[in-house]
Amino acid sequence: MREQTPHPKRVFPTPKTFYRIAATMKPQTIPTRPFTDQRPGTSGLRKKVTVFQQPHYLENFVQSTFNALGGIRGKRLVLGGDGRFFNQQALQTIIRLAVAGGAAGLLIARNGILSTPAASHLIRKYGLDGGFILSASHNPGGPAGDFGIKFNIANGGPAPEKLTEAIYAESLKISAFQIVDIAAVDLERLSLSRILETEIRIIDPVADYADLMAELFDFDLIAGLIADSDFRFLYDAMHAVTGPYAEEIFCRRLGAAPDTLLNCTPKEDFGGGHPDPNLKYARRLVDIMFGPAPPAFGAASDGDGDRNMILGAGFFVTPSDSLAVIAANAHLVKGYRKGLKGVARSMPTSQAIDRVAARLGIDCYETPTGWKFFGNLFDAGRLSICGEESFGTSSDHVREKDGLWAVLFWLNLLAVKKLPVAEIVTRHWRDYGRNFYSRHDYEEIDSTIADRIMEELAQRGPGLIGRRCGRLQLTVADDFSYRDPIDGSLSCNQGLRLLFADQSRIILRRSGTGTSGATLRLYFEKPENDPAAMMSETQTALAELIDLAEELTRLKELTGRREPTVIT
Numbered sequence: 001m002r003e004q005t006p007h008p009k010r011v012f013p014t015p016k017t018f019y020r021i022a023a024t025m026k027p028q029t030i031p032t033r034p035f036t037d038q039r040p041g042t043s044g045l046r047k048k049v050t051v052f053q054q055p056h057y058l059e060n061f062v063q064s065t066f067n068a069l070g071g072i073r074g075k076r077l078v079l080g081g082d083g084r085f086f087n088q089q090a091l092q093t094i095i096r097l098a099v100a101g102g103a104a105g106l107l108i109a110r111n112g113i114l115s116t117p118a119a120s121h122l123i124r125k126y127g128l129d130g131g132f133i134l135s136a137s138h139n140p141g142g143p144a145g146d147f148g149i150k151f152n153i154a155n156g157g158p159a160p161e162k163l164t165e166a167i168y169a170e171s172l173k174i175s176a177f178q179i180v181d182i183a184a185v186d187l188e189r190l191s192l193s194r195i196l197e198t199e200i201r202i203i204d205p206v207a208d209y210a211d212l213m214a215e216l217f218d219f220d221l222i223a224g225l226i227a228d229s230d231f232r233f234l235y236d237a238m239h240a241v242t243g244p245y246a247e248e249i250f251c252r253r254l255g256a257a258p259d260t261l262l263n264c265t266p267k268e269d270f271g272g273g274h275p276d277p278n279l280k281y282a283r284r285l286v287d288i289m290f291g292p293a294p295p296a297f298g299a300a301s302d303g304d305g306d307r308n309m310i311l312g313a314g315f316f317v318t319p320s321d322s323l324a325v326i327a328a329n330a331h332l333v334k335g336y337r338k339g340l341k342g343v344a345r346s347m348p349t350s351q352a353i354d355r356v357a358a359r360l361g362i363d364c365y366e367t368p369t370g371w372k373f374f375g376n377l378f379d380a381g382r383l384s385i386c387g388e389e390s391f392g393t394s395s396d397h398v399r400e401k402d403g404l405w406a407v408l409f410w411l412n413l414l415a416v417k418k419l420p421v422a423e424i425v426t427r428h429w430r431d432y433g434r435n436f437y438s439r440h441d442y443e444e445i446d447s448t449i450a451d452r453i454m455e456e457l458a459q460r461g462p463g464l465i466g467r468r469c470g471r472l473q474l475t476v477a478d479d480f481s482y483r484d485p486i487d488g489s490l491s492c493n494q495g496l497r498l499l500f501a502d503q504s505r506i507i508l509r510r511s512g513t514g515t516s517g518a519t520l521r522l523y524f525e526k527p528e529n530d531p532a533a534m535m536s537e538t539q540t541a542l543a544e545l546i547d548l549a550e551e552l553t554r555l556k557e558l559t560g561r562r563e564p565t566v567i568t
């Protein structure tokens with residue numbers, strides 16, 4: 001299971017407190033019955049909290065994961081989550097199961113609060129065998145909201161499909177789990193204890209991650225920018241996991257004033273909000289950034305800290321553009337000065353990054369949606385930076401997307417370039433060309449209708465190849481599949497693609513993270529090389545593609561929706 005990573009392994013310092021909890025109790029074997037709905041989706045198993053609250057539901061999934069791993073005996077794991085409702089209870093259950101299974105060590109974030117990228121870093125830094133991240137990412141929380149659990153492997157990244165499918169297979173045949181009956185472990189104080197064979201360490205979740213950021217970015221330069229009275233910025237943690245990280249990094253290490261931070265106290269229900277950093281859900285930040293006298297820079301992150309949104313004064317940077325700008329300017333930033341090995345994007349992400357890769361003369365990989373597909377490329381040394389249109393960007397410093405990393409990258413860039421965000425992006429467009437891009441989400445559609453829409457387009461698409469639709473000529477209509485260049489595994493049915501002669505694209509996918517009904521995502525992209533046309537409004541520039549998509553899919557007609565639930 002353990003893989004070699006180039007990162008040097010470090011050992012935890014000796015703790016001040018050590019205690020041993022009643023070492024006499026015996027693991028008990030509890031009979032159980034399989035649940036049939038435990039197949040992990042794009043990013044782990046996500047369900048309504050009430051589903052996870054069913055007796056044995058979580059126990060079954062965790063035991064199935066242990067079984068798929070060939071047991072947990074002697075293994076060391078990290079545990080933490082985004083702090084949402086049910087996080088604490090779930091952690092205690094996982095502790096009991098891991099102790100019963102004979103885990104050698106558990107590294108648990110204080111209060112159970114651990115961002116996804118920080119979890120990935122801890123696994124790598126301390127050479128752990130993996131970890132559980134308790135999060136439903138950007139989905140709403142609270143008793144009526146969502147909960148999720150995701151297993152990451154020894155390289156720090158999400159379990160690849162082979163493992164998630166093995167977990168699912170185990171979950172369908174599970175008949176018992178092992179658990180120990182112990183009192184709740186105190187997660188509030190940093191400590192070291194031992195229960196049976198398991199060493200349990202409660203750790204500060206922020207310090208290691210903040211140190212890593214200081215290695216990658218020029219903190220002195222960024223501190224200089226932040227100290228400049230002409231520069232104001234706002235960071236919105238959306239009442240989610242990155243609050244404590246932002247306080248440490250932006251305020252304590254970089255000298256930002258406390259009022260730079262919005263919503264930085266993690267809450268079990270994210271303050272009733274939807275912790276998704278986009279134009280719809282980060283409304284307060286967006287209003288300020290598009291209001292009178294806005295700050296120069298605004299950013300936000302999601303529930304578990306892996307997503308990011310980047311804003312300038314009155315300007316939204318699409319995640320696809322952000323990825324392209326980051327890659328094009330990486331040589332200006334401390335941790336990336338040596339150049340990039342390669343870049344990658346998920347299939348629906350815009351081809352703006354492809355233009356940068358072509359200029360740099362490096363490979364650009366196109367993978368299915370979901371971070372798990374980047375892992376092999378990183379481990380094989382093929383990749384330095386990658387991203388997804390869904391507000392995810394990161395590099396080979398971890399094996400997850402990383403919201404604060406992207407925010408720090410932009411701050412570092414602003415400090416070097418001394419230009420407004422909008423100017424950096426528009427200059428990039430003039431230099432490389434622009435890819436107009438937008439995603440339209442239709443949430444909670446009836447599943448049968450969603451299936452019908454997908455099936456009809458899949459059947460109809462190929463017959464339309466060669467046909468002209470106004471200015472557009474269809475050249476490819478297929479269902480995207482991906483053969484992993486490292487392990488040769490094949491992933492099929494990853495989204496319907498309509499590709500046009502001018503490299504415009506319409507893509508239709510069914511979401512793998514929703515928890516009620518079906519969510520359909522329509523992605524639109526149109527390249528533009530004429531500087532005069534580059535400043536159009538995005539939805540206007542994409543209107544022809546948007547109309548054509550409706551004509552071909554009849555999505556609005558069949559669902560009765562007049563408009564998308566969310567446009568990003």
Ligand code: G1P
Pocket residue numbers: 042043137346369370371388389390392510511512513514521
């Ligand atoms: C969505 C995004 C995808 C991202 C995932 C986890 O998945 O589209 O890019 O990796 O969330 O954050 P989807 O719901 O589309 O399957």
Ligand code: ZN
Pocket residue numbers: 136137138302303304305306307
């Ligand atoms: Zn997330």
